[in-house]
Amino acid sequence: MTSGEHGKATIDPGPGARFGDGLRRFFDSDLWHSFTRSPVVVVSAVVTFVFVLSALFAPLVAPHDPFDLATIDLLDSVIPPAWMDGGDARFLLGTDDQGRDILSTVIYGARISLGVGFASVLFAMVLGISLGLLSGYLGGAVDAFIMRIADVQLTFPAILIALLIDGLSRTVLPRDLHSDIWFYVLVLAIGLSFWVQYARTVRGSTMVERSKEYVQAARVIGIPPLLIMLRHVLPNVMGPVLVIATINLAIAVITEATLSFLGIGVPLTSPSLGTLIRVGNDFLFSGSWWITVFPGAALAILVLAVNLLGDWLRDALNPKLR
Amino acid sequence: MIAFVVRRLLQSILVMLAVGFIAFSLFNYVGDPINNMVGQDTTLEQRQELRGRLGLDDPFFVQYGRFLANAVQGDFGISYRHRRPVAQLIAERVPATLELSIVAAILALFIGVPMGVYTGLHRRGFLAQVFLAVSLVGISLPTFLIGILLILVFGVLSQDINAAIGFTLVPQLPTFGRGDTVQLGWWSTGFLTKSGLLALILPSITLALFQMTLIMRLVRSEMLEVLRTDYIKFARARGLANRAVNFGHALKNTLVPVITITGLQLGSIIAFALITEQVFQWPGMGLLFIQAINEVDIPVMASYLMLIGFFFVVINLIVDLLYYVVDPRLRADKAVAAGHQ
Amino acid sequence: MTQPAPNQPLLQVDSLRIEIPGRRGTLTAVDDICFDIGEGEVLGVVGESGAGKSLTGAAVIGLLEPPCRIAGGQIHFDGRRIDNLPYEQMRRIRGRHIGMVFQDPLTSLNPLYTVGRQLIETILTHSDFSEKGARKRALELLKEVGIPAAERRLDQYPHEFSGGMRQRVVIALALCAAPRLIIADEPTTALDVSIQAQIITLLKRLCRDHGAAVMLVTHDMGVIAETADRVAVMYAGRIVEQGPVADVVRRAKHPYTKGLMGSIPLVGHDVEQLIQIDGAMPRLNAIPQGCAFNPRCPKVFERCRLERPELQPVGPTAAACWLYEAAPVGSGNDG
Numbered sequence: 001m002t003s004g005e006h007g008k009a010t011i012d013p014g015p016g017a018r019f020g021d022g023l024r025r026f027f028d029s030d031l032w033h034s035f036t037r038s039p040v041v042v043v044s045a046v047v048t049f050v051f052v053l054s055a056l057f058a059p060l061v062a063p064h065d066p067f068d069l070a071t072i073d074l075l076d077s078v079i080p081p082a083w084m085d086g087g088d089a090r091f092l093l094g095t096d097d098q099g100r101d102i103l104s105t106v107i108y109g110a111r112i113s114l115g116v117g118f119a120s121v122l123f124a125m126v127l128g129i130s131l132g133l134l135s136g137y138l139g140g141a142v143d144a145f146i147m148r149i150a151d152v153q154l155t156f157p158a159i160l161i162a163l164l165i166d167g168l169s170r171t172v173l174p175r176d177l178h179s180d181i182w183f184y185v186l187v188l189a190i191g192l193s194f195w196v197q198y199a200r201t202v203r204g205s206t207m208v209e210r211s212k213e214y215v216q217a218a219r220v221i222g223i224p225p226l227l228i229m230l231r232h233v234l235p236n237v238m239g240p241v242l243v244i245a246t247i248n249l250a251i252a253v254i255t256e257a258t259l260s261f262l263g264i265g266v267p268l269t270s271p272s273l274g275t276l277i278r279v280g281n282d283f284l285f286s287g288s289w290w291i292t293v294f295p296g297a298a299l300a301i302l303v304l305a306v307n308l309l310g311d312w313l314r315d316a317l318n319p320k321l322r
Numbered sequence: 323m324i325a326f327v328v329r330r331l332l333q334s335i336l337v338m339l340a341v342g343f344i345a346f347s348l349f350n351y352v353g354d355p356i357n358n359m360v361g362q363d364t365t366l367e368q369r370q371e372l373r374g375r376l377g378l379d380d381p382f383f384v385q386y387g388r389f390l391a392n393a394v395q396g397d398f399g400i401s402y403r404h405r406r407p408v409a410q411l412i413a414e415r416v417p418a419t420l421e422l423s424i425v426a427a428i429l430a431l432f433i434g435v436p437m438g439v440y441t442g443l444h445r446r447g448f449l450a451q452v453f454l455a456v457s458l459v460g461i462s463l464p465t466f467l468i469g470i471l472l473i474l475v476f477g478v479l480s481q482d483i484n485a486a487i488g489f490t491l492v493p494q495l496p497t498f499g500r501g502d503t504v505q506l507g508w509w510s511t512g513f514l515t516k517s518g519l520l521a522l523i524l525p526s527i528t529l530a531l532f533q534m535t536l537i538m539r540l541v542r543s544e545m546l547e548v549l550r551t552d553y554i555k556f557a558r559a560r561g562l563a564n565r566a567v568n569f570g571h572a573l574k575n576t577l578v579p580v581i582t583i584t585g586l587q588l589g590s591i592i593a594f595a596l597i598t599e600q601v602f603q604w605p606g607m608g609l610l611f612i613q614a615i616n617e618v619d620i621p622v623m624a625s626y627l628m629l630i631g632f633f634f635v636v637i638n639l640i641v642d643l644l645y646y647v648v649d650p651r652l653r654a655d656k657a658v659a660a661g662h663q
Numbered sequence: 664m665t666q667p668a669p670n671q672p673l674l675q676v677d678s679l680r681i682e683i684p685g686r687r688g689t690l691t692a693v694d695d696i697c698f699d700i701g702e703g704e705v706l707g708v709v710g711e712s713g714a715g716k717s718l719t720g721a722a723v724i725g726l727l728e729p730p731c732r733i734a735g736g737q738i739h740f741d742g743r744r745i746d747n748l749p750y751e752q753m754r755r756i757r758g759r760h761i762g763m764v765f766q767d768p769l770t771s772l773n774p775l776y777t778v779g780r781q782l783i784e785t786i787l788t789h790s791d792f793s794e795k796g797a798r799k800r801a802l803e804l805l806k807e808v809g810i811p812a813a814e815r816r817l818d819q820y821p822h823e824f825s826g827g828m829r830q831r832v833v834i835a836l837a838l839c840a841a842p843r844l845i846i847a848d849e850p851t852t853a854l855d856v857s858i859q860a861q862i863i864t865l866l867k868r869l870c871r872d873h874g875a876a877v878m879l880v881t882h883d884m885g886v887i888a889e890t891a892d893r894v895a896v897m898y899a900g901r902i903v904e905q906g907p908v909a910d911v912v913r914r915a916k917h918p919y920t921k922g923l924m925g926s927i928p929l930v931g932h933d934v935e936q937l938i939q940i941d942g943a944m945p946r947l948n949a950i951p952q953g954c955a956f957n958p959r960c961p962k963v964f965e966r967c968r969l970e971r972p973e974l975q976p977v978g979p980t981a982a983a984c985w986l987y988e989a990a991p992v993g994s995g996n997d998g
Contacts, residue, residue, distance in 0.1 A: 152340070155638050159590075254462075257466075257467075258466060258597055262466075263612070277470065281470060284473065284478055285478055289478070299464070300463055303462040304458065307462050308458065551770060552767060556763070556765055558726060560757065560758040561757035561788060562785065570784070574775055575774075
């Protein structure tokens with residue numbers, strides 16, 4: 001498309017055509033091509049999608065409800081997976097020591113894990129972007145302060161921070177309060193350990209945009225420049241932010257699983273994959289390996305898929321590698 | 323140079339003070355320390371007397387000062403649960419954690435860096451792709467899962483596997499505890515006994531795997547970046563031998579930024595040791611801390627915090643100083659040093 | 664290396680074609696260009712960004728970055744074919760026989776090694792000097808490129824030099840092993856205007872003193888006019904005009920070259936308006952059929968849009984333009 005075609009009038013084709021156009025452009029884009037070209041990435045996307053769907057529609061997807069005490073029979077406990085000796089077709093992956101169907105607990109567990117994971121990433125993103133915008137736009141003492149906190153926080157590994165916040169909240173808050181708000185505490189704990197990356201990226205972009213003329217012009221007109229920044233800075237950073245978010249999701253899920261495994265994550269009443277693994281760990285030596293292995297496999301597959309997606313996204317959005 | 327060191331030292335002290343502050347707030351304001359220490363039938367007067375003796379009614383900063391002064395001298399109070407000085411407990415546990423961490427760190431570095439260099443140099447080679455695939459799995463598996471997997475293979479199922487294939491392929495390794503240790507002063511070491519060394523194998527691999535793959539991917543991506551630079555192109559244009567270009571120029575430039583992150587990763591190892599200790603019931607500081615959280619043993623929690631904070635601050639300081647020594651640009655331009663990521 | 668016949672050029676490029684395979688098909692970045700450089704001669708290669716000049720230079724020295732690749736043609740250096748040499752053999756030619764100077768002196772030097780170390784390393788690679796001998800030689804080179812206090816400077820790091828000084832060091836490095844051809848890719852573009860002239864003069868003088876030929880790649884016509892003996896004008900991957908520099912500058916034949924010359928403000932001449940060529944150079948995936956310049960050419964006619972013109976001699980120069988067709992179609996037009 002050479003420039004220099006001045007003077008041609010363009011007619012607005014209308015929103016419907018524009019959407020179709022946009023869709024066509026998307027499927028024609030480098031991103032989509034790079035996506036479909038790699039079978040590994042497509043599989044990862046499908047796997048992630050399956051997990052997300054079954055997490056959202058867990059009650060419909062799971063064959064049993066592991067939390068409905070009426071349906072659990074202690075006599076069904078510790079049954080091996082269906083294809084082994086002593087297995088039962090009703091419980092495809094076997095049951096645990098309480099008689100709960102492993103497949104169902106895994107589905108519900110994945111729901112918790114993904115729920116906490118997504119929420120913490122979202123929280124970190126919002127917090128990080130806001131702080132980054134503030135820091136980059138206001139500069140000066142505010143910037144120095146925020147960046148100093150970021151530096152200090154980076155001194156400590158994320159898991160420790162998450163551990164600290166979550167562990168402390170249990171001891172500090174009265175028990176009933178904690179059992180009500182554990183979700184928010186956990187999301188806060190994990191999210192707080194991640195915000196720095198977003199803040200830094202957004203801050204960099206903001207500082208670049210801040211010195212541009214349209215910001216000065218907007219100030220003269222009276223539009224709050226912060227609004228303008230949002231409209232111009234955000235599109236620029238969306239790419240890197242998305243990459244960070246995907247990789248963070250994997251780490252968030254792992255962190256939650258780790259905290260739950262250590263006993264200080266989600267409460268036992270809503271077990272996540274990490275909790276299931278911990279509970280099953282006790283049965284490892286007695287031969288009932290399926291109680292730990294299936295939740296473990298589910299966790300590993302989920303995180304692997306998300307990591308692969310994140311890797312692909314990072315390579316696809318990196319202009320230098322094109 | 324001196325200015326830089328002094329400034330970093332001051333920063334470190336500030337951070338330590340902040341950490342100390344948090345630890346101290348924990349100490350005094352989480353629940354009532356008195357309630358945690360005494361039994362149910364202690365009378366109100368006895369509690370009041372205890373308060374006075376422990377100076378719990380003094381103003382905030384006096385208590386804080388006392389806390390700091392004690393901490394610097396190594397007095398961290400008495401554990402609620404174990405009824406022994408926390409310092410003693412920590413002294414018993416620190417060697418276990420440190421030995422485990424050091425072995426894991428060595429593993430991670432000495433395998434991660436060469437693998438990273440190799441996959442960076444041979445971008446599309448088959449072996450490189452294999453390494454990359456394995457590394458992706460490595461960072462996707464949470465540490466505790468790796469530990470459980472290893473326990474499963476080398477502890478639970480090893481006999482069965484060996485029986486199935488007919489010969490001993492999979493050794494049976496200890497999966498619990500530290501084995502026999504030898505006491506050297508206040509340090510108990512597992513390096514000097516066979517069982518101690520055997521017990522180290524699975525936990526250290528578990529701890530190292532995640533870091534190893536992280537380091538490998540980091541070194542690789544840095545290497546790829548460096549290999550694209552103009553000075554590498556120019557070195558090639560001057561006809562320098564491949565080895566000079568790859569190892570003399572590329573490698574050195576790769577390692578400089580890698581030092582910072584690697585240093586921080588080593589700090590992570592001490593933190594992640596916590597998880598490994600739980601999986602293998604390794605009697606280290608981390609296990610102590612987890613138990614303390616569950617038992618609400620505040621002095622232990624606070625002390626662990628301080629200690630970990632101290633480790634990290636020291637590690638960061640050393641890394642910054644190393645960076646300063648290695649990168650000549652920092653020595654000339656102090657402004658750059660402040661802004662270096 | 665065989666000794667060239669007395670009239671054989673030092674560097675001969677025949678029908679060089681560089682392609683970039685991409686997701687949507689293969690782009691041709693350099694399309695069948697032919698040129699040569701004689702011993703000690705300075706050939707300027709001028710054109711806009713994206714015309715293919717840098718790729719040509721990279722191809723000659725064998726440093727084309729994948730996915731770019733040589734898809735056709737041949738390159739001969741000193742009578743010997745070099746475009747199809749294995750890496751190790753080409754490496755021995757680099758630095759020793761063909762040297763290269765890049766655009767940005769800041770990024771061309773390894774920031775972690777002293778200038779002396781980088782010089783000595785290069786000297787030792789191409790000669791039998793001892794460590795001490797190499798250091799002496801490095802010192803000489805620094806002095807030759809005009810670095811004051813050379814003894815002290817040897818042990819300094821690149822960031823301690825100014826931009827112009829750094830480029831002098833780069834030139835010294837390129838000349839270490841006394842190569843017979845230097846490819847200078849935009850050697851002054853990244854420098855202050857005041858320094859540019861100094862560096863160009865230095866380059867020209869040194870190459871003349873060492874008897875090295877220069878392939879000077881640049882978009883700055885002024886530099887070419889000052890420095891080059893001959894010039895090749897590139898457009899959209901093709902050479903549109905070639906010839907002695909005075910002739911091309913003063914009596915440009917190809918409409919594009921005319922436009923280029925006309926757009927340079929001349930000191931002492933008052934012009935109403937600088938000539939501007941409408942439009943822009945086409946992207947690699949949208950090169951027009953026929954002559955690549957035809958959409959923008961003020962003298963375009965039907966044939967321009969159908970057939971691609973080859974370089975035809977027009978007086979002392981050669982131009983690829985149907986305006987100057989010497990013979991009818993079908994005679995002697997095989998590249």
